Every structure is written in C-alpha cells, then in structure tokens.
Amino acid sequence: MNSTSLESALTEWTYILGESRVIPATAEAFGASTIGASTIGAKRNIPAILKPGNREEIAAILKVAQQWRIAVYPVSTGNNWGYGSANPVEDDCVVLDLSQLNRISDFDPELGVVTVEPGVTQGALRKFLDQNDGDYLVPVTGAGPTCSLLGNALERGYGITPITDHFAAVTKIEAVLPDGSIYETALSELGGQEVDRLFKWGVGPYIDGLFSQGNFGVVVRMTIALAPAPETITAFFFSTKDDARLEALVPTVRAVLRALTGSVVAINLLNDQRMLSMMTPFPEDKAVDGVLPPQEVEKMANSHGVAAWSGVGAIYASKEVARAARRTLRRLLGPVTDRLVFVDRRKVNTARNLARLLPGKLATRLQGMADTLSGALEIMHGAPNEVALALAYWRSGELPGPGQPKNPARDGCGLIWFAPLVPIRGDDVRRYTDMIERICPQYGINPLITLTTVSDRCFDSTVPLLFDRNDPEATARANACYKALYEAGRREGFLPYRLNIDAMGSIHAQGSAFSKLASQLKAAVDPNFILAPGRYVSRIQHSEV
Structure with missing residues (x-):
C-alpha cells in the first residue's frame, strides 16, 4: 500500500459511504472509538475505519479495495477481548466496522430459527425474543451483552446453554466475497431459501465452513438455530x-454428560484461584513478583470457603426429568465431591429476602452470594450479563461507572486468553494443570484454570493471562507466557482451539499440507490477499504453487 493508493481508495469510499462513515487515522477521529485498543497489548497501524450499513456498500468497498490493493479487515462489534479486540492481524489494514449491520430478521417462533447480522449482540437478540414472544435461549457467552453473536459463532465460540457449540447452531451463511460478489449456498440459489435456513449442510460441498476461522469473505447474514426454553x-x-x-x-x-445427555449439556471445573478471582479483589500486598504464593492462596481459600476444585452445570428439563437428573447427579458426584447443591431462581430470591433480615456483614455477604448466583443463573437462562466479565479487571483496568457497560479494551485491562483443548481423562487433565501451574508463575501470571466440556470427550480450558497493560515489562512477560504455554502444550498435546492475532502464524508449519491447501483456496477467491490478510490462512508462497 502506498499513500497515493490509500488516498484514492478513501476518496472512492467517501463517495460510497459519505464523510461521516469514513474515519481517517487521526487521534481526533479515533478518539471515540475503541478500535485500536487491545487487551493483549498488540498495536497495529490502522489507516482508517469504514462503517458500512448494508451488504451492497460492503460489496462496493471490496471492489475499491481490490482496485487499489488496500487490505481491509472486518470486525463485527470489535469486542473480541483477549484475542486482539478489533485489531487486524497485520499492519496497514483498513478496519471494516460492521456494527451498523444490526438487523434481526426471519424469526420463526415455531421452528426456532432467526437470522442476524454482524452487529446483532447477545443483548439485542435477548430483547428481540422477549418482545416477540420468543420462548428460546440466546446462545450466550461470558463476554457479555455487547458482543456479537455472528462474530462469536464464526470464531467457534461456545457456552453452557443447550446448544453449546455456537457454530454448530449456524444453519445458513450469506457473505460478500473479496471480489464483491455475493455467496449463498446451492439450496438458496435453487430457490430453497426456506429449507436452507432449517438444514445446516445444504447440498454439495460444505463451503460455509470456510467462513469460520477464515478470511474468505465478509459474512453479512447468518441464520442460527435456537434452543427452546425448557420447563x-x-x-x-x-x-x-x-x-x-x-x-x-x-x-x-x-x-x-453421558448419563444425562440432553438434560446436562456442559459442566465447568474451576480451580481455587479462578474462583477467588470472582470473589475478592487481587491482594497486591500479598503477591510476590505478581504471583500469589501457595500459602496465601490457601489462606484466602479458607477465608472465602473456596475448595481446591469447584464445578457448575445446569439441568435443562421438565420437572419430572429434572427430579430424576438430580438423583443421578447425587449418585455420580457424591463419591468424588464434598458438596453438591441445586439452585434455581426461587432459591436465589429466598436468599435475597433473607439478607434483608440479617445484620451488617452477614447480610452483605449473603446479598453478594445471591447476586453472583443470580448472574450465573441468568446466563444459564440465555440472558447475557457481565458477571463473568469482571475477571478482566482483576489485575488491571478501571471499572466503568454505574450504568456504563464494561469494555476491557477501552478500560485498560491486560488479558490474553490461552484456550487449549484437553481430553476428558484424569491423567491428561493432571498433566495439563501441572503444566499451567508450572509455567504461569515463571512469568508473573497467576494460574487461573477453567475446564469447560465441549463434548463428553473433550474440555476446552480457558486460562486468562492477566497483567498490567500499562507496564511494558508486564505486557512482554504475559506475551512470553502465552508462547511458552503454546510450545509446552504443543509438546504435551494441548493445543488451542482459537488464536489471538499475534499467534495466527503458529498453525502454519513448514511443508504443511493444511496450510498449502488453505492458501491455495484463499488465492483462488482473493488473489490480491486484500481481505483480512494473515487471519488463520497465510499468504501463498511461490514454492507452494
């Protein structure tokens, strides 16, 4: 990219969008935007931000980008915290901010499918369903109400509501290809738009998968299947x-999971430090080189009643099936746990009422417990909230004022997610936790571990690397910690299901058949590599041709 090409492209984009939706790279223009901020400490040169409002404008933008060889990088709402936020993988990419594409359409209350655009957030869909008698669960995550459903599904995010795998819930994709043409599946092109929304695989090769963790097009509409709210x-x-x-x-x-298939769909396991991060501020005065010593962890755990390992799940079922599921849980979990309790909204309301009758600190503690349980329950009910998002602020960042949504990138939080896959086998999990607990403290990182079942065979573990983003040395140590974990995990067989923008190149091994094929497919649809260069798929090398 040269300055003349960029100026020419910006002139044409201004003609397409108008001046207000073409934001040049100046401090004043970027001042109100969180694009460019990042919890992982990454900094990219971003020449401009474009804000299209529909797929026709996106198609026109990409045609101009091809003409002038200007790279563009689409983001949905830009809240990909811990993985790069709204930053491109490479420098000198114009950011395509899709947050204005925020329409919800084609909701079928009988069959439970709905079509969303990139700017539709978890909170927006919850509000839409409530207003349209949609007795369905939103596929929520812990990232909160302001995050894109479409963006999360394309990154293969997951949750603990009945459809845990969010890309698995995607039944239809519509995208703008790098040359500006529109992609739809063969079923839709043949006139089968209705059944296309109901059947994931369509007919012929499954091309929709290329748009998941890829850079083959700008997805502008996505139909997802919703889980009905159970009794x-x-x-x-x-x-x-x-x-x-x-x-x-x-x-x-x-x-x-195997005994209660369909009723219990996911379970989280959390170590003591991860639980403490949700219950108490980080005690800086107790830390040694930023890390809590084992004796301090034990003391804090005893003080707050936190066990070595805690678990959480939900039963989605009729009253009769739920009663049987509780009996099964007691039978299976009883021999290996010290405590098992069941909580619903009624019990949380009872706790809140009781807190009003108790004195001082006891009332405050019970009220806090009720609020935490309520937040967790609402997520299980498919209602997004910020209860899990406070984690990002444990080591750094300034919490926003009342009524203002949390935004870790905007608020100065330091967070990198390490998210490897771990087999659900006792010995493997022990090897994995030993690896995390050995490596993280070497870099001033507290080993906070969550293991979430993505099936009855595999956990995804999320380890938040929390650090002071205003400290360059702490930022460098956190990024070095991620690299050390990645390399150790590669040796041990614990590799991430999802990568941050600084780690995208790690999947491209020399001579890899996967990388070669992916690059060849990319070159076929985007020979100038103008769309999201470096995002999971690398630029084709001449030696590969």
Missing part, C-alpha cells in the same frame, strides 16, 4: 477440597 432450569454447584481427587472427578464429569 425448568436448575443450576448445580459442587466442589472437592482435596486436589488429589481431580483424577477421579474428571471421568465422573464425563459419566454425568
């Missing part, structure tokens, strides 16, 4: 005080 939703919480029982707990989690 009852009951959360269950369990814990074990003895870390040595982890190897027995892990296969029990697998047994629960």
